[in-house]
Amino acid sequence: MLIDISEDDLNIGWNEVKNFLSDKFADGEKVDVETILYLIGVQELGTGKNTFEKEEKVELMHMATCLLLEPFGYFKLQQKDIDGWLHFKQIKSTDNMSGDDQFKMLKIATINYFKNNVW
Numbered sequence: 001m002l003i004d005i006s007e008d009d010l011n012i013g014w015n016e017v018k019n020f021l022s023d024k025f026a027d028g029e030k031v032d033v034e035t036i037l038y039l040i041g042v043q044e045l046g047t048g049k050n051t052f053e054k055e056e057k058v059e060l061m062h063m064a065t066c067l068l069l070e071p072f073g074y075f076k077l078q079q080k081d082i083d084g085w086l087h088f089k090q091i092k093s094t095d096n097m098s099g100d101d102q103f104k105m106l107k108i109a110t111i112n113y114f115k116n117n118v119w
Contacts, residue, residue: 005108013111020114033103036110040064043117045084059085068109069094 021031021039031039041060042050044067052060066075066088075088094102 010104010107014107017110017114033106034061037061037064040067040110040113044086047084065106068106068113071112072105072109
């Protein structure tokens with residue numbers, strides 16, 4: 001097992017994150033993982049509501065993914081640039097992990113992010 005957390009606890013925490021964001025940002029509509037990563041990226045950028053180009057949205061999601069996986073040792077923050085964008089260095093790869101384990105780690109990291117930074 002990748003992380004010592006029960007499936008029930010994982011599902012409860014993940015649903016709490018999704019419900020919180022659905023209620024706060026999506027008028028109750030379901031949010032998917034891409035939306036969650038985008039919103040974390042916007043939060044970390046710190047510019048508030050903005051209109052972002054498609055490429056910037058992808059970069060926001062990438063920034064969020066790096067930030068979330070940093071505590072697991074996959075990325076290390078290198079700098080925050082003048083515009084507020086976080087830049088990371090990849091320390092190790094997730095290529096040897098199954099897609100399910102990668103997604104599980106991302107869910108756990110997201111739950112931890114919300115527990116530590118939002119709630």
